[in-house]
Amino acid sequence: MRREAVIIGAGPAGMRAALTLADAGLRPLVIDEACRSGGQIYRRPPSSLRRKAEVLYGFEAKRAKALHEAFDALGDRIEYWPETVVWNVHGDRLHLLVGGQSTSISWLNLILAPGAMDRVIPFEGWTLPGVYTLGAAQIALKSQACAIGERVVLFGSGPLLYLVAWQYVAAGVDIAAVLDTARAGAGFKALPGLARGGYTFLKGVYYVAALRARGVRIISGIRPLAALSGPDAAVAGFVYRDHRGHERRIACDAIGFGYGLRSEIQLAELAGLSLAYDEVQRQWIPVGDKFGGDSGGIYLAGDGMRVRGAEIAELTGKQAALRLLANLGRNEYRSQLATIEASLHRAEAFRRALECAFPFPAHLAQELPDNVVVCRCEGVTIGALRDAVRACDVSDINRVKAFTRLGMGRCQGRVCSAAAAEIIAAAAGVRPQAVGHLRGQPPVKPVALGALAEGTAP
């Protein structure tokens, strides 16, 4: 049996898509690997851990509560499979891991809303115990009410840096410093565009002001150098260069870092959508929906189509559902599409300004020393990438992968590929889009061989 509508992801995009389809009388299947709906921003702790929405989501509490309540109230108007990983899309089949068992289902219409993940640039010592991404630091707090350490350094660039710092401070954690790789005033030119973000922009201003008011050190224009390890081989400090070029050290027992987000694109690629390089975000993103013919349709929604935040994620979730309905011949939904497109257009100016204010600092990746590990799954160093480019005269990231094992481990390059592309491009003297992207390969998330062997045959 082919299911009429399947949604991958129960974040704001997937939840809004499900609500829209259910209101139109469809009964979509919603699949998510997390144990509860909400996605990243509206992530919910396990039901055994009770915490107020105001504590979990701050300014977003009202919105989070409303979306959670509406989704929970859907009851059996939808099918909802939590703790279910989609590890492959092949033709009209989805390959799933449910309760440790592999199985598959087929679909007629598919909404892809798998969101995004942290974008990292390695640095010396980034594989030490005690080093986390900013997103992981936030997940520990939101999902388990745990901090990553007792005295924490947070560094990188982008809105998540200040948001996570504020959430940690509000939870009573000692933040040793917030270190921004962007120079102070770097976002000045983007101010008019940022101001169009209204409430969202003001929240950002509030976080910085509140951190300063609590006495947290915020230092701009830094260059990360290394995480230092203590006698137990875990993080004991952080070294960076300040904007004057002086080396500085800070004692800490944990580090959170990140440079914005990257879209989860593998499932879209496996589903047959083409990818295009976004020059502003410096990353590959899937292009367009695909429908018609026997295969029904594939629709993109949320941060998985391009990183644009939770508000746009919800809008694009609704848009994907309306497109699906319109393609099923439900023409009464076409007029709502125009309204959504106008809202998206308005929100776009702010997102583009945000991207200009917090550009991906590609130069940090390009200038890293050879000894730093870039692919931690396979232990591949930056020097190995540069050697492959020079010795084998290659600049295609998939060729470099063949020579070095870059991206062949558990994460399939989801963690290292953003920085690796910049390193290869610089070594080969080409633009990062010429390097290409690591081709999506199943399984997109780790699957035990035993589960594959015992599951239903693909």
Ligand SMILES: Cc1cc2nc3c(=O)[nH]c(=O)nc-3n(C[C@H](O)[C@H](O)[C@H](O)COP(=O)(O)OP(=O)(O)OC[C@H]3O[C@@H](n4cnc5c(N)ncnc54)[C@H](O)[C@@H]3O)c2cc1C
């Ligand atoms: C770690 C992290 C923390 C963030 N925190 C904030 C924040 O506090 N405030 C803020 O404004 N923005 C935050 N963002 C950005 C925010 O997540 C997005 O703007 C918004 O949540 C995007 O909504 P979405 O529905 O597109 O994706 P998401 O909310 O990311 O939801 C995607 C869902 O898809 C599921 N999924 C992905 N792949 C698979 C798969 N293969 N199989 C099954 N399920 C899958 C995931 O489990 C997830 O629940 C954060 C992003 C990240 C990565």
